[in-house]
Amino acid sequence: MGYVFFDTETTGLSPAFDQILHFAAIHTDHELKELDRFEVRSRLQPHVVPHPAAMLTNRLPIELLVDRGLPTHSEMVAEVRHKLLAWSPAVFAGFNSIGFDEEMLRNALFQTLFHPYLTSGTGCGRADAYGLVQTACALSSGCLAVPLKVDGRRDFRLASLLDANGLGSEDAHDAMSDVLGTVALCRMVKDRSPDAWQRFVRLSNRAAVAEIVDEEEGFVLTEFYGGEAYHRAVVCIGVSPDNRHGRFCIDLDHDPDGWDRMSDDEVRAEVSRKGTPLRRLRVNGAPTLTPLEEADDLMPGIDVETAREVARRYRAAGEIGARLIRIYTDNWRVTEPSLYPEACLYSGGLINDEDSRLCDEFHDAPWK
Numbered sequence: 001m002g003y004v005f006f007d008t009e010t011t012g013l014s015p016a017f018d019q020i021l022h023f024a025a026i027h028t029d030h031e032l033k034e035l036d037r038f039e040v041r042s043r044l045q046p047h048v049v050p051h052p053a054a055m056l057t058n059r060l061p062i063e064l065l066v067d068r069g070l071p072t073h074s075e076m077v078a079e080v081r082h083k084l085l086a087w088s089p090a091v092f093a094g095f096n097s098i099g100f101d102e103e104m105l106r107n108a109l110f111q112t113l114f115h116p117y118l119t120s121g122t123g124c125g126r127a128d129a130y131g132l133v134q135t136a137c138a139l140s141s142g143c144l145a146v147p148l149k150v151d152g153r154r155d156f157r158l159a160s161l162l163d164a165n166g167l168g169s170e171d172a173h174d175a176m177s178d179v180l181g182t183v184a185l186c187r188m189v190k191d192r193s194p195d196a197w198q199r200f201v202r203l204s205n206r207a208a209v210a211e212i213v214d215e216e217e218g219f220v221l222t223e224f225y226g227g228e229a230y231h232r233a234v235v236c237i238g239v240s241p242d243n244r245h246g247r248f249c250i251d252l253d254h255d256p257d258g259w260d261r262m263s264d265d266e267v268r269a270e271v272s273r274k275g276t277p278l279r280r281l282r283v284n285g286a287p288t289l290t291p292l293e294e295a296d297d298l299m300p301g302i303d304v305e306t307a308r309e310v311a312r313r314y315r316a317a318g319e320i321g322a323r324l325i326r327i328y329t330d331n332w333r334v335t336e337p338s339l340y341p342e343a344c345l346y347s348g349g350l351i352n353d354e355d356s357r358l359c360d361e362f363h364d365a366p367w368k
Helices: 052-058 073-087 097-111 129-139 158-164 175-192 194-202 206-215 256-260 264-272 304-316 318-329 353-364
Strands: 002-010 020-028 034-041 090-094 125-128 219-225 228-239 246-251 278-282 288-291
Touching: 002 052, 002 073, 002 097, 002 175, 020 073, 020 097, 020 175, 034 073, 034 175, 073 097, 090 097, 090 175, 097 125, 097 129, 125 129, 129 175, 129 194, 129 219, 129 228, 129 288, 158 175, 175 194, 194 288, 206 246, 206 288, 219 278, 228 304, 228 318, 246 318, 256 304, 256 318, 264 318, 304 318
Parallel strands: 002 090, 090 125
Antiparallel strands: 002 020, 020 034, 219 228, 219 288, 228 246, 246 278
């Protein structure tokens, strides 16, 4: 199975109310050798107002946005879907794609009456090169040159990384240029930090992530904030009540017996504070995980056997995890479906078979 690296340039940051203007993708084999590439643009939909900051970033003139020689948004999305299905099954990846580009693509498919979860199809994987480069730098500190921002923090923006590693382009924020840069960064990491690359490949598989999270007696969860990696040994204590792919994990530094001595209000304060020991992840979100037996490089001096013993105690006392999740989620409000159809992708659960059939009939029908 190969990879599909993709990027979008959009009118703004709202998946529901902005649109994709430029989509680009490169299909590679498992060794990252290019097999095919594809890009397409669309003209502006009449009801979409582009954000000025997005237009400055993308450097797209208004004349191009309203060029009637370009495909309509619907025509562009149909072309994108056709190409990505032809390349499937594959691992779909980009730079911050899970957090942004994939959401833009899902909403574009949804709004044009196509099944939105194309990148989650049978046999497909999801990964994010943004997490890959941060993981690689945590595991192999010299594998990539990482520039600093003016405040001294590390700068993991794509354009900055490409420039610092001699991969820069004058066409930053052009969709195809950004895809080419992402592939080049991945090749560099694959060559210089094989461990990081193997994790990237493995954790793109939802089933493999679920196996680690649901069955292991503890593991290390790595999260990134402000360009820095933070590692903690955790164990899964239950499934999120609002998402079958969501999991709650607890920091193994916290003794399970301690929770029994706390009132509900005390527990609520502890799990809701900044740096809470209760962590959340999605098994379909390509989290960064490490088995405890491989954790010494990330957490020098970790007592693996003690961590495993604490994990076993949490698993044996399932009522502790259930209580923590109940208290944490007590104040979660049921979100009413939006009045705007564009914002209803995640309302009411997954699209059912009957709606999928109607969508297919719509696209098979002649316009007349």
